[in-house]
Amino acid sequence: MAGAEGRSSVREQPTIVCRCMDKTQEDLIKSLQMAIRMFGPEALEFENYRRLATATTGFCQGRGCLSLVQRVFASEMKKMGIEFGMDEIQFRVRSPLQPVPLGLFARRSLEEV
Amino acid sequence: MGESMQDRRIWEHPVLSWDRGTPLSISYDGRSVTAYPNETVAAALYAAGVLAFTRSSYLHRPRGPFCMIGKCSQCMMRVDGVPHVRTCILPVEDGMVIESEDPHDSEYPTPARELRVERQELSYDLAIIGAGPAGLSAALAAAPSGMRIAVLDQSPYPGGQLVKQTHKFFGTKESFAGTRGVDIARNLISMLKEHPNVELHTTTQVIGYYPPEGVLIAARAEGVDKYKLMYIRAGRYLVATGAMERTLAFPGNDLPGVMGAGAAQTLMNVFGIKPADDVLIIGAGNVGVIVAYQARQAGINVRAVIDILPKTAAYLVHAAKIRRLRIPIFLEHTIKGAYGDGAVESAVIYQVDRSFRPIEGTEKELKVDGVWMAVGLSPSVELLNKMGARIKFVPELGGYVPYRTKYMETSVRGVYVAGDASGIEEASTAMMEGRIAGLSAAISAGRGTDAMAEERRKAIEWLDLFRESPDYRRIKEGVSKVLIQEAA
C-alpha cells in the first residue's frame, strides 16, 4: 500500500525527532551549528534555536517532541561546555492550539468577495 | 486494489465486550470500509488494517496515529473534502468519504463543502478545559455552589484517560480502589448530569485564549463541516488538559505501528481493536506492564517488555501478573531501531551498561508489527502557557508544569490547574486536585459554603498524606519546586 518512492530501505531508517516538521536528529544538529554561528554560543537561547530549526512548531505545537528537541539542544550545548538549564519556559505557544479549518475565522467565501 | 479489507476487531475477550450496534459503511481511498457507530474514523480504519494514514511533509514517510487522543496530529486525513481532519477524534458517520493526503500532491486542498460556522458569545462563572478525572471532579466539587459551569473536551466521549483503563485500581477507598477506571468515569459523568448548572461539551476543542480581557475560544465540531465557534468569558478558568505520551529517538521511531502504549490501549479497550499481532513494549513501569497484560487479554503476543533501568518501577502486583503469563521482561535493555517497509516489521533491542551505553553484540531481533512506547508522559501546558501562567521544568513531575498554590491556582489570578497538566501522577490524585481546584474556584468567587471549605481542607490533607508515602516522595519534592507560598 505504501508508495514506492520516498521509501528508505527497510534497514536504514531515519531517527525522527519532530514528526510534524519532519526533522531528524541530524537536521537538529545541523541547525544548531547554524544557530551557533548566527547568535554565538553564549547568546543562543532555546527559543532562537527552536524557531530556526522549526522543530516543535508544526501541527502538534511541540506536544510530541518538545522534550526530545530540548534534549538534543542541551546535550549538544553541553559538548561546548555550555550548561542549558531547562528551567522556565521562555516562549509562548500560538493559537490556534489545535489544528482547525481556516474557514472558521473567515467571514465570506472567495466567490462572495 | 480489489483486496478485501481485514477485520482487526476483537469479538471474544475474557473481560470486555463491545456493544457495537449496526454496521455502517465509509469509503477509504475508494474502497468500502465497515465501521460501527461508536467508532472514530481512525479506529474504523485501523480495524480495517490501515496503518499508514498520511505522508510526512518533507521526507514523504508513511505515518500513522501515535496518540489516538487528538494531540499528535499524525492521523490527519481529508474527510468529505475537508483537509487535515484529525480522524482519531472524529466519530464515524455513514457514507463518510475518507482520503489519505499527500503533501507532495500538486493539487491544493479545496473543501468540497462550505463550512457552516455559528458564532456564539457565552459566559460562565467557571470554564473547565478537559473532561478527564481532574476536570470532571472539579466540576462535581464546584457544582453545589450553583455557579454556571462549562466543561469542554475535544474528545467525542468524556472521561479522559480513564475510559481505556479496564483494570481495577488499587489504593485507598477515596481513590476508588477495586473499581475499573472506565466505571469511575461513568460514575463521575452520571453524577454530573444531576447538576443542571453544569454543561458538558464534547467534541469541543479549546484553540486559544486572548488576554487582556480574557476570551477563551473553543470550536465545537458537529461533523466535519459544521462548527460552533464559542467565545467564552468566564470568571474562573480551570485547565485540566492532561498529558501526551512521550516517544524516544531511535531509527524508525516514526514508522506506522510505533505508537503510545495508551494509544494501543485506546484501540484495544475502548474500541476492541487489535493494534498489532506481535508487540514490543518499551518501558516496564506501571503503564508498560498494565498494557502488556491487557494486550495478552486481547490475544496479542507480547514478545517483550523492556526497560533501560535495572529494575521495574511498576507496582509488584502488576509486574507479577505479567511474569505469571511468562511475558519476558528484559531490564537494562533499550531499542536500537524499528524496521519495516511502510510499517513496523521488526525491532532490534540490545542491552545497556550501567551508564546506559549499548553493549555491542547483545542485539536481539524481534519480529513484531507493533512497538508501543510506555516511557512517560509530558504535561499538556500549551493553554496555560498561552494564558500567561509561569511554567517551570520539573523532572519529577514529567516536564514543564505551572507554578501553583496549595489551592491549585496558577500564577495568573483566577486560572486553576489540576491533574496530569499540573504534573504526571495518577487518576486518584488527579481527582483530588480537581476537587481542590473546583472548590477553590467557587470559594474565591464568594460562592463557597462552610461545607465546601471543610471539604477542601480534607482534600488537601488527603493529598499531603498520600504524597508522604515513599512511592510518592519524588512527586512531593517536585511539587515543592513550583509551590507558590501564599497567605490564605
Ligand SMILES: Cc1cc2nc3c(=O)[nH]c(=O)nc-3n(C[C@H](O)[C@H](O)[C@H](O)COP(=O)(O)OP(=O)(O)OC[C@H]3O[C@@H](n4cnc5c(N)ncnc54)[C@H](O)[C@@H]3O)c2cc1C
Ligand atoms: C496505561 C495507563 C494506565 C494507568 N493506570 C492508572 C491506575 O491504575 N491508577 C491510577 O490512579 N492512574 C492510572 N493512570 C493515570 C491516569 O489515567 C491519569 O493520571 C489521569 O487520567 C489524569 O487525569 P487528567 O484529568 O489530568 O487528564 P486526562 O485523563 O488525560 O484528561 C484530559 C482531557 O483533556 C482534554 N483536552 C486536552 N486538551 C484539550 C483542549 N485544548 N481542548 C479541549 N479538550 C482538551 C482531553 O481530550 C482529555 O479528555 C494510568 C495511565 C495510563 C496511560
